[in-house]
Amino acid sequence: MGKALRFATATILSVAVGIYLNNTSLLAPHRDGKPVLLAHRGIAQRFDERDVKNDTCTAARMLPPTHDYLENTLRSMRAGFEAGADIVELDVHPTTDGEFVVFHDWTVDCRTDGQGVTREQSMAKLKMLDIGYGYTADGGKTFPFRGKGIGMMPTLSEVFAAFPDRQLLINVKSRDANEGEKLAAVLTALPAERRRMIMVYGGDEPIDAIRRLTPDVRTTSRAAIRSCLIRYIGYGWTGLVPASCRNAMVLVPINAAPWLWGWPDRFLNRMADANSAVFVLGPYSGGEFSTGIDTSELFARLPRGYSGGIWTNEIAAIATESKN
Template sequence: MGRKVRFAAAALIAVATGVYLNNTSLLAPHRDGKPVLLAHRGMAQRFDERDVKNDTCTATRMLPPVHDYLENTLRSMRASFEAGADVVELDVHPTTDGEFAVFHDWTLDCRTDGQGVTRAQSMAKLKKLDIGYGYTADGGKTFPFRGKGIGMMPTLAEVFAAFPDKKLLINVKSRDASEGEKLAGVLNALPVARRRAIMVYGGDEPIAEVRRLTPDVRTISRAAIRSCLIRYIGYGWTGLVPAACHNAMVLVPVNVAPWLWGWPDRFLGRMTGANSAVFVLGPYSGGEFSTGIDTPELFARLPRGYSGGIWTNEIEAIATIAGKSKD
């Protein structure tokens, strides 16, 4: 019995040692360099995020503005890149006249002087709206951007033309598979090198279509995020990378990251080998995957020398902390 116990113990130690050596970052190559910064919504007006739901009008919850940039505008995107962003995120909706409008909300009523569902409008009509109309930081007493956002809603084509060599993340706001098919057609019309600098995320159905029709574009959806991370936590110790983590934008909440086998360097290396890009988000608590690394305290939770991606709503502040500010 004693010999069997010793053998079992030795085998267990050998397995544990193998798992450790296969996953420790101490033996993994470290990728030098500064982190890759993703500006969520570009330079945007911040708002009170407490108890925000999908249908909350965030423009009426605006915090006192510290700049005059409005999200999803060419001006905002340009300022984000100038502040140190490597990637800028933008939201799209198809229009009735064959374009993709770059705008966040499902409806127009919150931010603009228009009404109705965004995707039910023509781009010609959307171009006439004031996208700064609804912003207020004092309960509707004043509207500091009213009249200043007329004609500022761009098309996706205009974004591509304005930033021909910049990395972009496109957010598909619907669950409509046909929207993914249409976006794939737009992406496939781009040169290969340009297409590979673009990532797409959003609803499961349209993203499945983009992934099927444009296999060289990195994608992620809510279901794919969960599948990737849960499966990797389950068997990533073997070195195998789940299919959902391949050719993907891998979003990692900062409080989930320590549970990932080989975090950070071994994990980053495996994802690079799967042609995927990793971006760390703010803490996940069962809600939306949309909080960012927005404060010095959250940035401090990243590993020393971390050179992967960071998702942030505060590009100016985080670029300065990360040493990427261009001022």
Template sequence: MRKKLRYSIAAIAVFAAAVYLNNTNLLASHREGKPVLLAHRGIAQRFDERDLTNDTCTAARMLPPKHDYLENTILSMRAGFDLGADIVEVDVHPTTDGEFAIFHDWMLDCRTNGHGVTREHSMVEMKALDIGYGYTADGGKTFPFRGAGIGQMPTLAEVLQTFPDRRLLINVKSRDPLEGEKLAAVLNALPGEHRELIMVYGGDEPIQTIRRLAPDIKTASRASLKACLLAYIGYGWTGILPQACKNTMMLVPVNIAPWLWGWPDRFLNRMEAGNSVVFALGPYRGGDFSTGIDTPELLAKLPADYSRGIWTNDIEATGKLREN
């Protein structure tokens, strides 16, 4: 009996040592350099983020503006890159005349002087809209951007042409697989070196379609993020990277990261070996992954020498923090 107990204790000790050695960062290589910054919506007007729902009109909750840029415009994207963004995120909607409009909202009514579902309009119609029409920081007393946003809604084609050598993250706002087909056709028409700069995330159905039709494009959806995280937490201690974690974009909240086997360097090296990229987010508290690394306090939750991806909603502030 005692002999069996000793064998069991020895086996447990050997197993624990193997898990430790396979996941300790003491034996992991570390990539030097500065973090890779992903600017959510380029440089945008900030808004009160408390108690948001899918129906919240964020333009009506704008904080006092610190700059004149409107999100998802060529000007805001260029400013985002100039302020230190390595990647800029844009939102797309298909239009009735075969284009993709760069615009965040499902409906036009909040931000613009238009009405109705965004994807039910032509690009010709939306080019005539004022995308700064609905912004107010004082409950509707003043609208500082009215008139400034006329004609500023770009097409995806214009963005790709303007930034052929810059990295972009495209957000598909729908769950329509046909939108995935249309976007895959646009991306597959690009030169290979341009496609390497593009990532796509969004609804499960269009992302599954893009993964099938444009398999070289890195993608992410709620389903793929969940599948990767659960599989990695389940058996990532072995050093084996789950298939769900390969050729993908992974979003990791800072309060979840320490629970990942081998965080930071072992985990990040494994993801990189699987042709995947990782971006750290702010804390996950349920709902959508929209909180960015936007303050010194959140940046401090990452390793001091962290050199992989960071998702930020405030590229102006985070770009300065990276340089310090």
């Protein structure tokens, strides 16, 4: 009995040591360099994020503005890059005349002087709207950007033309697989080297279509994120990378990161070897997904020397933090 116990103990210790050596970040090569910064919506007006739902009119709960940039405009994206972003995120919808418009909301009612579902309108009509019309920080007493956003809603092709050598993250706002096929056609028409600088995320159905039709474009969806992280936590100690983590954009809430085998360096290396890009988000607490790394306190929770991706709504502040 004593020999059996000693053998079992030795076996358990050997397995534990093997798992440790296979996953410790201390023995993993460290990728030097600064973090890769992703500016969510470029530079945008911030809003009260408490109890925000998919249909919340965020322009009507804007915080007192500290700048005059409006999200999803060429001016906002350019400012994001100039502030230090490596990648800028933008939102798209198809239009009735075959374009993709860059705009966040499912309808134009909240943010503009128009009405109706965004994807049920022509680009020509959308170009006539004032995208700054609905912004207010005092419950509707004043509208500081009203009249200043006319004609500023761009097409996706205009974004490509304005930033031909910049990395972009495209957010598909629907659950429509047909929309994914339309966007895949747009991406397929781009040179291969340009496609490699673009990532796409959104609803499961359109992302599945894009992943199938443009396999060289890195993608993710809510289902893919969950599958990737849960499966990796489950068996990533073996060194195997789940299929949902491959050729993907891997979003990691900062409070979930310590649960990932080999975090940070070995995990980052495994994802890089799988042609995936990792971006850390703010803490996830259930319900809707987390926000960005937007404060110095959250930035300080990143591992020392971290060189992976950071998703932020405050690109200027986080770019300054990353230089320190």
